[in-house]
Amino acid sequence: MAEITQLIHKYLRHNKKFPLVFCPGCGHGIVLGSLVRSVHALGLNKDDVVIVAGIGCSGRIAAYVDFNTVHTTHGRALTVATGIKMANPKLTVIAVMGDGDAFSIGGNHLIHAARRNIGVTALVLNNFIYGMTGGQCSSTTPEGAYSHTSPMGQLESAFDIVELTKAAGAAGVSRGTVYHVKELDALVADALSRPGFNLVEALTPCFTQYGRGNGFKSAVEMFRWLKDSCLPIERFEKLEDRTGKIPLGSFVRRDIPGLETRYAAMCEGVRRKKGGAA
Amino acid sequence: MGRNRVVVYPDWCKGCGICAAFCPKKVFAVGLDGKAQVVNEEACVNCGFCEPHCPDFAVMVIPENDVPETPEPAPTEAKEETL
Amino acid sequence: MTAPRKKHREAFLLGNEAVVEGALAAGCSFYAGYPITPSTEIMECMAKRLPHVPDGVFLQMEDEIASMGAVIGASLAGRKAMTATSGPGFSLMQEQIGYAAMTETPLVLVNVMRGGASTGLPTSPGQGDVQQARWGTHGDHPIIVLSAADVPECVEMTVTAFNFAEKYRTPVILLLDEITAHTREKIDLPEPGDFEIFSRLTPTMPPEWYKPFEETMRGVPPMPPIGSGYRFHVTGLTHDALGFPTSRPEEVRALTERQFRKIDRFFEDIQLVEHVGTADAEVVVIAYGCVARSARLAVRQAREAGVRAGLLVLKTLYPFPRRHVEPLLRSCRLAVVPELNMGQLSREVKRVNEGHTVVRTINRIDGQIITPSQILKEIA
Ligand code: SF4
Ligand code: SF4
Numbered sequence: 001m002a003e004i005t006q007l008i009h010k011y012l013r014h015n016k017k018f019p020l021v022f023c024p025g026c027g028h029g030i031v032l033g034s035l036v037r038s039v040h041a042l043g044l045n046k047d048d049v050v051i052v053a054g055i056g057c058s059g060r061i062a063a064y065v066d067f068n069t070v071h072t073t074h075g076r077a078l079t080v081a082t083g084i085k086m087a088n089p090k091l092t093v094i095a096v097m098g099d100g101d102a103f104s105i106g107g108n109h110l111i112h113a114a115r116r117n118i119g120v121t122a123l124v125l126n127n128f129i130y131g132m133t134g135g136q137c138s139s140t141t142p143e144g145a146y147s148h149t150s151p152m153g154q155l156e157s158a159f160d161i162v163e164l165t166k167a168a169g170a171a172g173v174s175r176g177t178v179y180h181v182k183e184l185d186a187l188v189a190d191a192l193s194r195p196g197f198n199l200v201e202a203l204t205p206c207f208t209q210y211g212r213g214n215g216f217k218s219a220v221e222m223f224r225w226l227k228d229s230c231l232p233i234e235r236f237e238k239l240e241d242r243t244g245k246i247p248l249g250s251f252v253r254r255d256i257p258g259l260e261t262r263y264a265a266m267c268e269g270v271r272r273k274k275g276g277a278a
Numbered sequence: 279m280g281r282n283r284v285v286v287y288p289d290w291c292k293g294c295g296i297c298a299a300f301c302p303k304k305v306f307a308v309g310l311d312g313k314a315q316v317v318n319e320e321a322c323v324n325c326g327f328c329e330p331h332c333p334d335f336a337v338m339v340i341p342e343n344d345v346p347e348t349p350e351p352a353p354t355e356a357k358e359e360t361l
Numbered sequence: 362m363t364a365p366r367k368k369h370r371e372a373f374l375l376g377n378e379a380v381v382e383g384a385l386a387a388g389c390s391f392y393a394g395y396p397i398t399p400s401t402e403i404m405e406c407m408a409k410r411l412p413h414v415p416d417g418v419f420l421q422m423e424d425e426i427a428s429m430g431a432v433i434g435a436s437l438a439g440r441k442a443m444t445a446t447s448g449p450g451f452s453l454m455q456e457q458i459g460y461a462a463m464t465e466t467p468l469v470l471v472n473v474m475r476g477g478a479s480t481g482l483p484t485s486p487g488q489g490d491v492q493q494a495r496w497g498t499h500g501d502h503p504i505i506v507l508s509a510a511d512v513p514e515c516v517e518m519t520v521t522a523f524n525f526a527e528k529y530r531t532p533v534i535l536l537l538d539e540i541t542a543h544t545r546e547k548i549d550l551p552e553p554g555d556f557e558i559f560s561r562l563t564p565t566m567p568p569e570w571y572k573p574f575e576e577t578m579r580g581v582p583p584m585p586p587i588g589s590g591y592r593f594h595v596t597g598l599t600h601d602a603l604g605f606p607t608s609r610p611e612e613v614r615a616l617t618e619r620q621f622r623k624i625d626r627f628f629e630d631i632q633l634v635e636h637v638g639t640a641d642a643e644v645v646v647i648a649y650g651c652v653a654r655s656a657r658l659a660v661r662q663a664r665e666a667g668v669r670a671g672l673l674v675l676k677t678l679y680p681f682p683r684r685h686v687e688p689l690l691r692s693c694r695l696a697v698v699p700e701l702n703m704g705q706l707s708r709e710v711k712r713v714n715e716g717h718t719v720v721r722t723i724n725r726i727d728g729q730i731i732t733p734s735q736i737l738k739e740i741a
Contacts, residue, residue, distance in 0.1 A: 004329040005338040012335070013594075016605055018290060019334045025294030029333030037330075047590050052434070063594050063605060068587045070437060071596035071606075072430070073460050079427040083434020083442070084587060086418045087391055091438070091588050109430075112423040181330040220299040267412045274413065 004037070011036045011046070013066050021060050025219020027178035027204030031125055032061050034181060034202070035094070038189035039067075050093045052081040054101035056132045057206075058125040061096050075106030078113045081120045089119065089260035092192060099126040100138040103159050107139065114168035117196040119258025123188065124161060124199060127206035135209035146213045161201045166252050171196025174250040177203040179226040183248065196256040203230070203246070282322040283340040288313045290336035297328040297337055306337075369549035376515045376542040377402035377445075380471055380535075381410060383519025384443055386551040388558055389469070391442035393420040393431035395450060398483045399539040400473040403445040425450035429457035429470070436466045437595065439586025441523055441560070445471035448481065451490055452497070458532050459498035460597045465574070465584070465620065467526035467561055469519070471535045473542045474650075476701075476728040485728030486539035488650055488701040492708070494534045495679045501617060503624040505533045505631060506679040510653040512546035518676060520551070524559040525631060529623055530581050536678065538701065540651035540730060564591060572602040574616065580623030624680060632682035635674040638664065642671025644740045645693045647686065647710055649675040652699050652731050659736035668741045681709045690717045697739050699723035699731045 012018070022028045039049055046067055053062035055074035062069035068091075072080045081095040102110050102124045113120065129147055130136040137147040137154050140161065144153045165173045172194050176184035184202060191198035205211060205222035216222050229244055236247035284305055286297075293312035297305075303321035306314045306328070314337070328337045374382070380403050384392075392407040394400075404421070411417035418435065422428040428444045435442040446454060451472045461468055474490045476482030490497075494506040505525050509518040515537065522533040564571045564583040573593040575582050585591040598606035599613045607613065624631065637660060639645060644663070648656040653674045663670035673689060675682060690696055690710070696718055698707040707722040714720050721739055725731050 002329075002338045002340045004326075005332075005335055008335050015603065019292060019336070022333065024292035025296060026333055029335065030331060033330055033335065046592060048588060050587055063596065066592055068592050069594045070434075070587075071594065071598065072433075073456055073597055076426060076430045076457065079422065079430025080434035080437070082420070082422075082427075083391070083393065083431035083436075084438045085434075086420060086431070087435040087438035087440045087442075088586070088588050108423055109427055112427070178333075179331075185330075218295065220295045223296060223300070263418065267417070270412045 007040055008033055008036050011040070011065055013064060016064055020064060022057060023206070023208040025205070025207050025222070026057070027127070027202075028057055028061060028125055030178040030181060031123065031184070031202045031204055032064065034184045034188050035123065036065065037185050038192055041185070041189050042192055044092055048091055050081075050084055050091050051096055052077045052084065052093060053096040054098065054106065056098040056101050056130065057127075058096055058098040058101065075101050075104070076109065077101065078106060078109040078120065078122065082113060082118045085118055085120050085258070085260055086263065089258075089264065093120045094192070095120055095122045097122065097124050098131070099124060099128065099140040099161070100130045103161060103164070104139040110165070111168040114165050114170035114197050114199070116259045117169065117171055117256045119195055119260050120197060121191045122197065122199040124201045125204050126161060126201050127204050127210060129206050129210040131206045131209045135213065145210075147210070161199075162251050165199045170199055170252065171254050171256040172198035172250070173252045174199070175201040175203070175246070175248050177226045177230050177248065178205070179223050180230065180248060187250065190250065194253070195258045195261065196254070197258070281320070281342040282324050284316045284319050284322050285338045285340070286314045286316055287336045290334045292334055294333065296331055296333070300331065301328055369552055371547055372550050373545055373547050374512055375402055375545050376509070376512050376537060377473070378406050379512045379515035379548060380445070380519045380537070381406040382551055383516035384469070384523065385410060385414065386516070386556060386558075387441065387520045387523035388560065389441045389443050389523060390414055390416055391418045391432065391435040391440040392444065393422050393428045393435070393442070394444045394446065395422055395425050395428050397447045397450045399475055399542050400445045400447045400471065402542070403471060425453040426457060429454045429461075432468050433457060433461055433464075433466050436468050437587050439589070441467070441527065443469035443471065445473065447473045447483075448475050448490065449479065451493065455493075455497040456499075458504070459500060459502060461532040462498065462502035462504060462620070463597050464595050465530040465582070466532070467530050468532050469522045469526055469535060470532060471519070471537060473537045473539060475539050476726065482728040484539065486651060486701055486730060487726070487728070488536075488538055488652070489705065489726075490536060491678060491700075491702065491705040494536055503531060503621050504679060505529065505531055505624065505677070506536060507533065507633070507676060508536045508649040508678055509541055509676070510650055510674060511541065512544060513548045514676070515541065516548065516551055517556075520556045520558070521633070524557070527561040528559045528581070529627070530561065530584060531624065536650065538650045563589075568592070573604045574600060575602045576615070576619055580619050580626065628680060628684065631677055631680060632684065633676040634682050634685045635676065637672035637674065639671035639673055639689055641669055642689070643669045643693055644695045644697070645671045645673055645689045646697045646699065646736060646740060647673045647675065647706075648699055649678060649706065652701060655731050655733045656699060656736050658733040659740065662733065662737050663741045666741050670740050675706070678706065681713070683713050686710060686713050690714045693718055695740070696720045697723065697736065699736050701725055701731065
């Protein structure tokens with residue numbers, strides 16, 4: 001088992017400042033671990049992997065891993081990822097974003113990335129809050145939850161990331177949590193190996209900015225909450241009372257070639273036609 | 279039950295307590311210094327929980343039947359000296 | 362610039378279409394954009410042409426922010442990439458211009474200026490984005506801003522924009538106006554060899570020695586395409602030589618100063634102007650874009666009327682070509698700056714003037730062009 005930690009160390013940039021900038025008990029490090037294990041399991045070459053991150057706590061993940069890493073502007077990770085993938089389809093491009101990043105400021109880019117099915121894997125680290133700016137509500141903050149900008153409780157309803165991305169046409173959509181790491185590893189690896197736009201929502205607790213203000217006593221308690229309230233979709237569907245329960249697993253797996261593949265085919269067709277006519 | 283070796287890198291551990299709370303054999307405890315300590319190494323059954331769940335890559339479990347190896351020390355130096 | 366003339370194919374093109382010819386001649390193989398009048402022909406033309414270019418990629422994105430993002434991504438992956446827009450879209454792109462400047466990502470952005478703030482006069486010319494081109498994005502950053510006055514210049518200045526972007530690892534903004542973009546003129550289509558084409562330097566050292574944001578002789582570090590074995594970190598945060606975020610004052614200062622120095626040391630190369638009869642001029646007109654065409658005629662007519670008038674056409678707007686403007690302000694008794702705004706480039710002329718001569722402005726903001734006679738009235 002030691003190989004798990006050793007493996008991660010092989011992918012970390014040791015000339016970067018450690019430990020990670022994240023707060024104690026923040027799940028982001030676990031997602032990073034999942035990402036590294038998935039890349040390793042698929043046997044991808046470090047040179048061919050690109051991490052494109054947005055702004056926020058999740059955005060800081062990129063700097064720590066020894067891939068090609070790009071830390072972009074807030075909400076725009078998918079646009080840069082789209083440019084990279086179209087420019088060089090051979091690369092495995094992974095966009096790492098937070099909930100505010102991907103679904104608030106970057107919501108437009110996300111639905112369009114899903115619609116055009118660009119061959120990028122989106123890893124959305126959903127902690128229900130803007131962590132880096134100090135705990136403001138985001139578009140996934142549950143109704144009624146407290147934050148510095150919803151001090152009387154969030155009035156607006158939250159996005160369901162899975163449903164939204166599914167409706168936008170993504171090739172694959174799944175949800176995991178940092179408590180259910182093995183399953184998360186499998187979901188990330190699956191997303192990485194499939195064509196088209198594949199999104200994995202990873203529920204990752206933020207005790208500092210979300211948990212403390214919403215009745216959790218510690219980060220550990222938030223992990224317990226994940227353990228108790230999340231369950232595989234098959235079991236979730238059999239439940240009579242689903243209140244407070246969150247389904248996990250793969251929700252959509254459609255076989256849609258990535259935009260880069262369809263574009264290349266179109267260009268080839270165009271050139272062949274021209275060649276034939278000449 | 280075996281003689282698995284359990285190591286915590288204090289420089290990287292942030293004392294979040296996840297290992298201590300969820301280890302089925304109560305191998306860890308968070309000490310007064312805010313770092314996880316291995317308090318019950320003999321009890322470890324190599325269940326596979328703590329390593330992937332430590333958000334800071336600070337735990338390592340070396341199973342008894344593994345060739346004894348010196349774990350790579352976690353570097354603490356912030357930056358590479360520029361030439 | 363131009364090699365011995367070969368036989369050229371002629372074409373009757375819009376300024377916008379000429380931009381595409383220039384871009385392709387410069388090696389552009391990636392375009393991402395969002396339709397907006399009066400720049401749309403650039404996009405439509407790219408959509409037709411790029412699928413025929415080897416590895417050419419054309420993308421219509423969901424907005425201008427995304428367009429810039431895709432262009433930045435493509436450039437990081439080694440492509441010569443561009444986008445084009447107009448007024449409101451240009452404002453949306455500003456955040457990403459700052460990112461490109463901070464990460465030293467080469468790209469070309471063509472902004473076809475139209476009238477007014479906001480939706481304003483979408484189908485009329487304007488020159489109201491000059492200061493925005495220089496200072497639109499946040500924070501201190503170097504930038505190169507170019508302009509073109511007619512259709513052949515659209516080709517030439519687009520090529521120049523790509524060359525500067527690649528040479529200096531910087532975003533380059535090419536400002537056109539609705540008149541220049543929508544005027545149809547006969548031009549010689551560029552042939553290979555017509556222009557000197559510059560591509561970014563890539564590292565030659567082994568990857569483990571490579572420092573992506575290191576100080577170099579020219580101040581421009583080599584830039585490998587993503588996926589070529591040089592793995593490094595790119596961030597919009599202030600960063601050290603390795604690309605990792607830093608807030609150490611000495612590292613922050615070194616980064617910002619190098620980013621300015623890499624442009625400032627090459628003013629001679631970057632600051633392009635055209636002198637028309639300025640050698641003996643006592644009155645000088647300083648103009649750019651479509652206004653420079655009116656000014657050309659006005660200056661000729663003034664000469665015919667016996668006034669020693671000259672014209673300085675600015676092809677580079679920023680870094681402001683002080684070295685060309687200042688001597689004229691010292692030797693002329695009058696400088697006239699006509700522009701289609703309330704006075705944007707004239708601010709720079711006045712700044713450089715320092716009381717040497719009289720600077721008069723002609724400002725027009727009603728969506729109409731400044732006519733030669735309007736300029737002539739001021740100089741003769
Ligand atoms: S899970 Fe990791 S960081 Fe948290 S207390 Fe245990 S060893 Fe320390
Ligand atoms: S491997 Fe399992 S039993 Fe052993 S220390 Fe880790 S969590 Fe406890």
